Amino acid sequence: MISSIAELISDRIGTMPAGERRAAQTLIANYPLIGLKTAAEFSAAAGVSSPTILRFVARLGFQNYPEFQSTLQDELAAQLQSPASRTLNPSSLGGSAVSPMLEATLDNMRETFRHLSDKQLADIVAKLADRRGKTYLIGGRFTDPLARYMAAHLAIVQPNVFHLAGQESIWRDRLIDMGKRDVLVIFDIRRYQDSLVRFAETAHQRGVQIVLFTDQWLSPIARFARHVIAGRTAVPSAWDSSAALFVVAETLIGAVTRQLEADSAKRIRELESLR
């Protein structure tokens, strides 16, 4: 079973003529980056001519150079998305049944936060903590609980936080109260829901700022969103994982609370006395 181009090469390098072998060796030595550059640059690095490079990729079974590059990119993409598979050898850890799921989830979180800058989060926190406008939250079929979770916390540290629940017609009607100063937090991962997209579009037209929690393939709502948080969702399960988005949500909740510390502390005391 040959899965990567690197394996394919080492499998066939013996049957190659001298020039192509030099190409193969340079590619292996700088794998896979040389292969992503132009055929001319590749040929220069290998010290051969560009036609030799083309014959080389043809011998590997590719129709043309772009096809070869695409395959390399796909390979790279697969590597970059699951850091674990690359860093640790499979035999090193004890074979627990649950740990693949846990490991994947931990990777997803690290990866999600790696693509999330402090500045981006700070901007979102500032917007969520801005009390001149209202905050609305809504989610899709499986992610609506995340919207609820976030709403439950935010509603405690500040007024004017609303979770949009129930039937579509109900929350569509709420659009009438939304305007420029307001924020709409939407959770939407595959398979993206049309109803949410329509809702987001209308809200956007009304000038509402949208904060979108989605997966790495980006919900179509990203079109209308002011801020996009792309979480990794891939786990060894029949379902996608929302855990990374959940942690981002908790991080934001914590940051908003700290931001509003003075006010929220007072508010929380008041709430306590109401019980």
Added chain:
Amino acid sequence: MISSIAELISDRIGTMPAGERRAAQTLIANYPLIGLKTAAEFSAAAGVSSPTILRFVARLGFQNYPEFQSTLQDELAAQLQSPASRTLNPSSLGGSAVSPMLEATLDNMRETFRHLSDKQLADIVAKLADRRGKTYLIGGRFTDPLARYMAAHLAIVQPNVFHLAGQESIWRDRLIDMGKRDVLVIFDIRRYQDSLVRFAETAHQRGVQIVLFTDQWLSPIARFARHVIAGRTAVPSAWDSSAALFVVAETLIGAVTRQLEADSAKRIRELESLR
């Protein structure tokens, strides 16, 4: 000090017009691979035109698209050569506000799963997948969204899954339908809610098996529970974190789905056709 293109983007994304911001977001979400493809493919993925992509890279300070791609490749090369440097976020070095939160959460998860045996999980899965009885789910003030999340998934792979929502009196009345073969999944972390404890006690008296998700200090409901999952909740925030429990929930969802694979696949197909 800006070292990577990703940082550069998050630094300037605030000043970008809508179209270029979409480009920026898609690049961040699929970093950095989309940027290595052609401008046309990039533009299609971002849902904008190719000139917008070119204006985007120009705004980042590049003379032309190839120069932008070369920089991305160099960055990738540096990463691939020292795998260690990739795993840590550059911002985690200089006192970032978010990464303590992430680190604590990751620790919580590892710690939570360390105290969770495969056998314990397998028992719970077996019980949840047992279709002779009904499954009820409920949670506390902040954890009810977790109950909803779990219910939303379980209800798809098997019948007779119910989330108990609304006012206390409503779900108390549902006790009448609960019996020995049924399972009640409860989420309860500090501060533990009296209403839930009373509910759990009554259910227990009726012979209902209780699966409890709680924190490491154990809700009083643990007294009545057949299975207890104790998650770590401590994070540097004003709030406790439910993320570890969330991941356990997802793990169970995945395991139950696999357990019921044959039946659930058929069921899911049926559901699809109902849309």
Added chain:
DNA sequence: GGAGCGCTGTATCGTATGTTACGTATTTTG
């Protein structure tokens, strides 16, 4: 409400890139 500015997409252009044909060099085999 009107004028100005800035953003974005369409269409066109030039060019860099991959591709192919061909001739020479090199190796292999009878």
Added chain:
DNA sequence: CAAAATACGTAACATACGATACAGCGCTCC
């Protein structure tokens, strides 16, 4: 040692890619 076959590079070609000019549109600010 000779002849043939294979490999390799040079040069011409075509395509597809990035760049640019321009027009339409929405937005903001008087």
